[in-house]
Amino acid sequence: MSTPPSPLRCLVVDDDPLSVQIVINCINNTPFLTTVGSFDSALAAAEVLRNQPVDLLFLDVEMPLMSGLDLLSTLQNPPMVILITSSKHYAVEAFEHDVVDYLVKPISYARFLKAAQKALELSETDASTATATTNAVATSTDPDFTFVKVDTKLVKVLFNDVCYVEALGDYVHIVMPHSKLIVYSTMKAVEEKFPTSVFVRAHRSFIVNLKRVQAIEDNTITIENKQIPIGQTYLRDVLQRLNKF
Template sequence: MPTPTPLLRCLVVDDDPLSVQVVANCITNTPFLTPAGSFDSAPAAAEALRTQPVDLLFLDVEMPLMSGLDLLSTLQNPPLVILITSSKHYAVEAFEHDVVDYLVKPISYARFLKAAQKALELADAAALASMPSPTATGTDPDFTFVKVDTKLVKVLFDTVCYVEALGDYVHIVMPHSKLIVYSTMKAVEEKFPASIFVRAHRSFIVNLRRVQAIEDNTITIENKQIPIGQTYLREVLQRLNKF
């Protein structure tokens, strides 16, 4: 049964009451977001965040006493952050703080929703990465669950031919189908058992049981030619010889 989409608790920090109201309305109209209050100054928000952590912070950049960027630099464990400002020239500095997105006033709901969905995907990816890996449990299970859109899908390890990285997503490829998952290759390596899978390239993880041939630094699986990166070649050959 699919796991319900979690609600992200959202705090708004902005000294402009109208802007606070606009963002608050957007939060209320977004099913996976829930309001957790607002502050009109960065110092007040900093104090609140020490005792009442939230999942997502909508933060204005330009505020008196302390800017939004200054606030971020004081937080030891900041939540996901979407910056809001009337000026575009803060964009480069904003992303140096690893913010989720950067919204320029006036904010449209369509643009707000796009940023919020990005935050949800990051929160989901972090939650999945924190789940115990197969080796951490001391067992070697036959399956795992991955999140595809809004549902968790069961993946039987033996059915997976290979995993390919494409941008911010990975394709989990099976003989007659594939799953597109918002994830990193590192997260896949942690969830897929090393007894079966090996990293063959920075963009590929292969199922050793599915390897049909290896020639000229290329692995063949289901007629797919998969390159072996030079940094992975020794490990792949060792694993195949021991398999």
Template sequence: MPAPSSPLRCLVVDDDPLSVQIVINCINNTPFLTAIGTYDSAMAAAEVLRTEPVDLLFLDVEMPLMSGIDLLNTLQNPPLVILITSSKHYAVEAFEHDVVDYLVKPISYARFLKAAQKALELSADASLSAAASASAGAIAAGTDPDFTFVKVDTKLVKVLFNDVSYVEALGDYVHIVMPHSKLIVYSTMKAVEEKFPSSIFVRAHRSFIVNLKRVQAIEDNTITIENKQIPIGQTYLREVLQRLNKF
């Protein structure tokens, strides 16, 4: 993926000076990132995050007085977040808070770069989504408003939009899930958003797009569709609620 016209502005929040220096070195060696500051406590960083433009936050989980997770809970519109942790058991909490990735100390540059590239792709996706919303959610040119075709192995398969319950991203593939069947497609969520009409579909999480017609219930930031519990990412919650209220 090409680098953006301007690098992603990164803030590092960690009480471990060695970890901070490693992350800063990684940022300085990554052309599409730029460091705009470091803080050794979540409380010190909180006000900056509310008032200054930050694209990507590298956030330590375990800090005194206020943890990284506590800080995320105070932010209404958090930037993209990569958690830094000494323990892998924070993976579930990372998923619930819709973070880009989490890095386990000690951090290698190869692993750092993989997480940073995810953030770059998601930043590009967000820009494209905003542009799509501004153009009234038009469907890609040449696409019938009721269906599209997706490539499954060597076949082109017709997909009726009304039949789709939700789409889930899994690695380099997406699962297009219908009540009695599922298609596994080599694709990105960005490509799905471009093909699927925003009049009935909404991004609920970095890993999920849902059909508003299929939503059965919403509770505790979770959508239920045909007994599937789908998390709502914090950055998508307001849009999902607004769309459901208008639907």
């Protein structure tokens, strides 16, 4: 019998005591989450985040002295993040910081649970990917193609032709210089098909072909004039892979 996974360790950072208590209550009512602490300022939380294992950070955006987004910018290896906001206009900035989701106050448990489940699924996917990458051995006998299902037919995809893969809802777009395939699939399934010797996850929504990278600037990859964001959680791995490529 397999051992059940450990609950995600959660830290709450918000200068509103009522909001903190609401989030902690939600965490306590969610079996796959556990609270490891709370802080009323980003400054107070910064040192703990650098030294204490945290899987999921519930982070208020608007706080005095240092905002939640400022805090994220200081962390080299941030945990998964769910932003807590009073305004929806932070959605674009949330995407740039590669957060799991953002909750708009007042927070309902139903909306909280939806965000938490996203974090759980992402955690499980990342763990699976890490295991697959560790076990993968790139050899000269690796296949240089795969087949994907497009509508009712199987289409051959040459790995060298692929520039990047983009997740869009329930579909992924496999993009080549002069064409693209729209496939009903998950990013996890694509990662399992594509060789880790050539492809790397750069963002929750993007997998890139290292051979096709033309430039990197300001945490953005350029491939075929497409600007692809590098998620904070993937930045170190992307840079290390490119340096060794």
